Amino acid sequence: MRDKYWSPKGRGVWRYASMLPLKSGVSLGEGGTPLVKSNLGEGLYIKFEGANPTGSFKDRGMALGVTVARESNASKVVVASTGNTAASAAAYAARAGLRCYVVLPRGNVARGKLVQAALHGAELVMVNGLFDKALEYVVTHGTRYAYPLNSFNPWRLEGQKTLAFEVFEELGCPDYVVVPVGNAGNISAIWKGFKELAELGLCRRLPKMVGVQAEGAAPLAKAWERGAPQPFFIDEPETVATAIKIGKPINWPKALAAVKESGGLFVTVSDAEILRAQKLLASRDGIGAEPAGAASVAAALKLKLSGTAVAVVTGHALKDPDAVEISAREVRNAEELVELLER
Numbered sequence: 001m002r003d004k005y006w007s008p009k010g011r012g013v014w015r016y017a018s019m020l021p022l023k024s025g026v027s028l029g030e031g032g033t034p035l036v037k038s039n040l041g042e043g044l045y046i047k048f049e050g051a052n053p054t055g056s057f058k059d060r061g062m063a064l065g066v067t068v069a070r071e072s073n074a075s076k077v078v079v080a081s082t083g084n085t086a087a088s089a090a091a092y093a094a095r096a097g098l099r100c101y102v103v104l105p106r107g108n109v110a111r112g113k114l115v116q117a118a119l120h121g122a123e124l125v126m127v128n129g130l131f132d133k134a135l136e137y138v139v140t141h142g143t144r145y146a147y148p149l150n151s152f153n154p155w156r157l158e159g160q161k162t163l164a165f166e167v168f169e170e171l172g173c174p175d176y177v178v179v180p181v182g183n184a185g186n187i188s189a190i191w192k193g194f195k196e197l198a199e200l201g202l203c204r205r206l207p208k209m210v211g212v213q214a215e216g217a218a219p220l221a222k223a224w225e226r227g228a229p230q231p232f233f234i235d236e237p238e239t240v241a242t243a244i245k246i247g248k249p250i251n252w253p254k255a256l257a258a259v260k261e262s263g264g265l266f267v268t269v270s271d272a273e274i275l276r277a278q279k280l281l282a283s284r285d286g287i288g289a290e291p292a293g294a295a296s297v298a299a300a301l302k303l304k305l306s307g308t309a310v311a312v313v314t315g316h317a318l319k320d321p322d323a324v325e326i327s328a329r330e331v332r333n334a335e336e337l338v339e340l341l342e343r
């Protein structure tokens with residue numbers, strides 16, 4: 001920590017260069033996302049990570065990860081992904097002139113994310129299996145040939161910790177920070193950010209970290225409920241929130257430590273609760289979240305947290321257009337439109 005000091009300058013992730021192990025690097029203007037006071041609960045704030053360049057929080061970490069890949073003279077990067085990491089890695093690799101391989105679970109990646117990875121020129125590779133299988137392939141084979149950018153890469157987490165700094169600058173240290181948990185990197189990163197603020201004497205009372213998992217993909221939350229010391233790994237996770245459809249989170253020890261140290265908790269939300277929160281957030285707050293992103297809001301509403309709570313909405317609604325039901329009326333002429341408008 002001695003090499004770190006608080007001296008925010010400029011905007012976005014690189015505003016916190018004095019707190020990062022790198023002082024500059026690849027950037028698409030990531031970070032600096034809106035913190036919006038919610039209409040859904042007293043003291044509830046939404047940190048809208050969908051406003052990042054590729055529409056998810058992954059961009060914060062990718063800025064640093066891809067910078068290191070480039071500086072270590074890698075020509076290729078590789079990720080396993082439920083979609084957002086793929087979209088982000090593809091864009092940042094394109095920006096840095098690196099080739100990008102994304103290993104994806106066939107049939108389990110939302111359309112918007114596939115479109116992004118393809119558009120940015122990544123090589124899309126499908127595996128027959130879920131995310132956990134894709135990650136296993138990348139860890140055992142991919143890393144020999146390409147620079148890995150999954151969240152076991154510490155630079156990624158360094159970038160992602162800047163969310164804590166942004167919340168701190170606008171709100172101070174809140175009572176709770178509610179984070180959807182998949183591979184369990186982000187909650188660990190955000191906790192690291194708050195702890196560093198405390199070490200510098202800036203944040204006196206640290207927030208409680210609340211880790212949210214979908215009921216059918218809850219290896220950490222289910223273990224937490226029963227007081228088990230280790231997650232209950234799942235072979236066949238199931239949830240509408242495909243971004244967090246993960247049975248064996250690689251960063252589980254860090255996430256568990258974050259929740260424990262902070263005095264927080266893990267909680268599950270059902271798919272119905274996730275979709276209800278997605279709708280409420282969209283219709284009452286004007287914020288469009290993909291299902292995994294709305295999981296934090298579902299949890300905040302379920303837990304009825306007192307004090308100040310920040311729900312991290314991790315990804316944009318456009319990522320997963322198929323998760324939203326669309327109904328439309330047809331009018332055959334102007335009179336019918338007028339009639340409709342007069343109701």
Ligand code: F0G
Pocket residue numbers: 056080081082083084085086151180181182183184185186187243244290292293314315
């Ligand atoms: N929310 C969204 C929208 C995500 O895409 C992810 C993870 C998470 C939450 C959970 O974050 O893994 O750090 O606990 N998506 C990864 C991916 C797995 O491949 O895009 P985490």
